[in-house]
Amino acid sequence: MAVKKFVPVIAKFEKDGKIIPMKILWEDGREFDIDFIFDIRHRSSLKVGGQGTRYLCRIKNKDVYVYYEKPK
Numbered sequence: 001m002a003v004k005k006f007v008p009v010i011a012k013f014e015k016d017g018k019i020i021p022m023k024i025l026w027e028d029g030r031e032f033d034i035d036f037i038f039d040i041r042h043r044s045s046l047k048v049g050g051q052g053t054r055y056l057c058r059i060k061n062k063d064v065y066v067y068y069e070k071p072k
Contacts, residue, residue: 004050005027007024007025007026007027008024008025009021009022009023009024009025009066009068010022010023010025018040019053019068020037021034021037021055021057021066021068022034024059024066032059032060033059034055034057034058034059034066035057035058035059035060035061036057036058037055037056037057037058038056038057038058038063039054039055039056040053040054040055040056041053041054042054043067050067050069051069052067052068052069052070053067053068054066054067055067055068
């Protein structure tokens with residue numbers, strides 16, 4: 001079963017209010033740059049629950065989903 005993990009993210013805030021994640025800060029001190037964002041849309045997480053903005057990102061040649069749930 002997948003586990004939801006909240007981690008710090010460095011993001012860019014655009015004038016129109018769009019939030020663009022740039023880097024993920026893992027709890028063990030590692031940092032992962034987000035190389036590319038393929039898709040941004042409002043979605044629910046079917047595996048672990050919750051609702052917010054889902055980003056389909058490429059990090060270190062792997063495609064991953066990153067979610068933003070207000071206020072987390």
